[in-house]
Amino acid sequence: LAKTTQPISMDSYEGQEVNITCSHNNIATNDYITWYQQFPSQGPRFIIQGYKTKVTNEVASLFIPADRKSSTLSLPRVSLSDTAVYYCLVGGAYSGAGSYQLTFGKGTKLSVIP
């Protein structure tokens, strides 16, 4: 079961690029890395997912080094509306009864300052 470690909180000014790193030293071969965003009193929302190297979509980029023991979520030019908690999730591959494991870390509370 891959445990994840993220910074508890981060502050950033509007317009800056924000990088949030997640450590997952015992990631399994078939595990994917997924990031979610959560606003207060709402369920988490999918941001981006990757397996290795770099993935980019319209809202973020995800960098995964070759050893896959960490990953970095990059948010370009953040705005006030990006203030939220960001979760790194490792797992998702079902390989037999009882082995479907999903581990959410404590999340990183990002505060964007005007």
Next chain:
Amino acid sequence: KAGVTQTPRYLIKTRGQQVTLSCSPISGHRSVSWYQQTPGQGLQFLFEYFSETQRNKGNFPGRFSGRQFSNSRSEMNVSTLELGDSALYLCASSSSAGRGGEKLFFGSGTQLSVL
């Protein structure tokens, strides 16, 4: 497509009572998973159902149970409520063919308060 629907949105119960929460997944999704979120413990996995079968269970006491119906809708039940069960209960659905890379779609949750 409609999103994941959880009912009720808010619930107040007293200790010792039981509660049932409902989750309707996105149409076509066969996997439903449940999570408990508290300020102290964060997001914790309760269990996951796929095609009416529980595939995996987290580390919660037997007072927490669930089931899934043939239309993929799921219910979660907590019996003999304790004060510590006060939390936001979230459900998520995914298409989950078991090939990995699951993308979860979460509902807005049920905020349960136990008095």
